[in-house]
Amino acid sequence: MDKHGHEHVIEVTDLRRVYGGGFEAVRGISFSVAPGEIFALLGTNGAGKTSTVELLEGLAEPAGGRIRVLGHDPYRERAAVRPRTGVMLQEGGFPAELTVAETARMWAGCTSGARPEAEALGLVGLADKHAVRVKQLSGGERRRLDLALALLGRPEVLFLDEPTTGLDAEGRRATWELVRELRDAGTTVLLTTHYLEEAEDLADRLAILHEGRIAASGTPAEVTAGRPSRMSFELPEGYFLGDLPPLAHLGVRAHETDGRLVHLSTTELQRTATAVLTWADRSGVPLHRLDVRSASLEEAFLGIAREHGVAA
């Protein structure tokens, strides 16, 4: 149950996955996803995202722990869960010779209560590609076809494994917009992504996985809270870091110089930025390449990787 008294659509408790050779890829993770929520699983390469999503989709049996999707065990009660979920795997693997429309029709034939193929293709912006063979689609268009197929059964729960990998910036934004619309219409979405911006922009809540464990979780704001913000600028010839106001009094935790470029890491961005800009203004110093950014998911992600000794 969540705080509003709703049943969770996805509930994961102390989940474990161990591969054949004895390698423990998922080491006791717990999280839940509420109805109509977008939940993102982030993580370094090999953190266990795909291993987890496959368990949620019922494709393998967990080595330990418990999963409930729409109140059912997705592995043991696959027949009850599968028709109500849509799955977009990392590798679609469609017959290359079929056209887009034929692929959608074939898929619709295996899907109960499928929406019209043209509607699904239209949702992902592939309507004008219906007569094109799958092998002729670009990488990004194939990803969009994957998504169209996942949407055919009007799923209540959508699993998206790296849905925007290979898409250009416009395609990525269009997919985010579509995922948001689906969420607003009540679909619950669990996605994995390598794009921190995607999680920041799209996810209502997220978990950062690291070596099979959850290193941080919450809303994007909760996960970034307490992480330092960044300010950087280029000092002109003849000026040095020591010319600036004393940084330690401004919440600056760390500073680095890279040639003339100065990077400050601060817990009090407004004070730091005000002091530096006031100093520059009063001293008549032009600050080139000025960049000020508040704590982001990227900062949290890199911080977690650093704390765990991973080169990020």
Ligand SMILES: Nc1ncnc2c1ncn2[C@@H]1O[C@H](COP(=O)(O)OP(=O)(O)OP(=O)(O)O)[C@@H](O)[C@H]1O
């Ligand atoms: N079939 C398998 N047998 C043995 N080990 C595996 C198998 N599949 C995955 N692994 C290992 O499990 C770990 C987690 O892999 P997984 O694919 O879940 O990570 P991921 O977070 O999705 O990574 P990526 O971001 O690189 O896609 C990795 O160390 C991987 O090598």
